[in-house]
Amino acid sequence: MAPSPRSLKPAPPPPQPSSPPTPSSPSPSPSPSSSPEETLKSPSLYSDIFYDASHHLHATPSSQTIDSLAPIETFFRKNPRFLYSAAALKDHPYNPLTPEVVLLGASNVGKSSFLNALVSRSGTARVGPRPGKTTLMNAYGVGPAPITPKKDLTPGTHKPTHPLIVMDTPGYGFKSKATWGKSIVEYLASRKALRGAIVLLSSEKKLLDTDRWILKTLADTNTRTLAVLTKVDKAKGRWSVVGSDMARALQEELRALEVQSDYEWSEGSGWVPDVYLTAAGMRGASNTLGNGGGMGGVRAAILEMAGIDLGVKRAKTPEEPQNKSYEGKIVSFDDLQWKK
Numbered sequence: 001m002a003p004s005p006r007s008l009k010p011a012p013p014p015p016q017p018s019s020p021p022t023p024s025s026p027s028p029s030p031s032p033s034s035s036p037e038e039t040l041k042s043p044s045l046y047s048d049i050f051y052d053a054s055h056h057l058h059a060t061p062s063s064q065t066i067d068s069l070a071p072i073e074t075f076f077r078k079n080p081r082f083l084y085s086a087a088a089l090k091d092h093p094y095n096p097l098t099p100e101v102v103l104l105g106a107s108n109v110g111k112s113s114f115l116n117a118l119v120s121r122s123g124t125a126r127v128g129p130r131p132g133k134t135t136l137m138n139a140y141g142v143g144p145a146p147i148t149p150k151k152d153l154t155p156g157t158h159k160p161t162h163p164l165i166v167m168d169t170p171g172y173g174f175k176s177k178a179t180w181g182k183s184i185v186e187y188l189a190s191r192k193a194l195r196g197a198i199v200l201l202s203s204e205k206k207l208l209d210t211d212r213w214i215l216k217t218l219a220d221t222n223t224r225t226l227a228v229l230t231k232v233d234k235a236k237g238r239w240s241v242v243g244s245d246m247a248r249a250l251q252e253e254l255r256a257l258e259v260q261s262d263y264e265w266s267e268g269s270g271w272v273p274d275v276y277l278t279a280a281g282m283r284g285a286s287n288t289l290g291n292g293g294g295m296g297g298v299r300a301a302i303l304e305m306a307g308i309d310l311g312v313k314r315a316k317t318p319e320e321p322q323n324k325s326y327e328g329k330i331v332s333f334d335d336l337q338w339k340k
């Protein structure tokens with residue numbers, strides 16, 4: 001049994017680059033056992049794009065996932081609302097009922113575009129006046145109001161307005177605030193509401209020192225991790241190849257961290273083996289993307305990580321392995337409650 005992440009020692013402070021990172025392609029690595037097709041069409045046409053642990057790229061056309069992903073898209077579209085901002089752990093309100101997932105990413109990784117596309121509403125994400133200057137964590141409620149039994153409302157507990165909270169964080173890396181590292185580590189290590197982290201990494205760049213730091217922090221705090229590549233459309237006709245190379249390098253990094261970890265932060269139970277590929281900002285308007293650009297599959301993976309079951313079955317190709325990001329009890333939407 002893994003010890004509680006609350007008892008872990010603090011993660012090391014984040015590295016502070018003195019200049020902006022230079023975009024570059026991931027370092028060459030051995031060819032996958034099944035090379036992605038370079039003839040794949042625009043990523044906007046695929047709802048579920050991910051690179052699995054067996055080195056296969058899966059890209060499912062949106063037309064084939066209407067029945068399975070439409071209810072999930074509706075869930076994220078329903079009533080997204082900014083809830084509050086917090087500078088430190090002590091500023092977060094008491095939350096014993098609603099699952100939280102935290103959104104992490106470097107400065108200029110496309111985090112705002114991703115959040116807007118996630119809820120299919122442009123302008124949802126709150127941003128600072130300049131990149132790297134935002135210092136607050138911003139909480140967003142997602143989904144229709146859940147049915148909460150009175151017995152679950154302890155004295156001082158407010159009735160939840162949403163079944164899921166997405167916690168946006170300041171971008172780390174170039175020109176980010178030094179205090180970001182401390183506040184985010186405290187949140188990861190101590191927030192009982194937290195169900196997992198969504199880490200955004202740019203497919204335009206190789207892994208940076210700051211990316212490795214945040215991945216190590218997630219391992220050290222025993223935080224369930226879902227890795228998502230952004231901006232895959234920037235590679236144009238070679239997006240599937242470039243995205244697969246980056247995903248494979250990321251999986252190797254995660255496996256290396258798993259070996260170093262003293263806790264049960266491992267493939268499947270600690271981090272999701274599938275690396276998702278997205279193009280959230282490619283059409284310029286996040287509310288028109290729908291399930292395209294890989295957003296449909298990411299939404300389904302987020303709900304699975306949070307332990308929310310909408311009663312729909314995600315479409316799977318025969319060779320696709322089952323996602324093992326969450327191995328605990330799956331709670332129905334109407335009976336949503338905390339895992340004690």
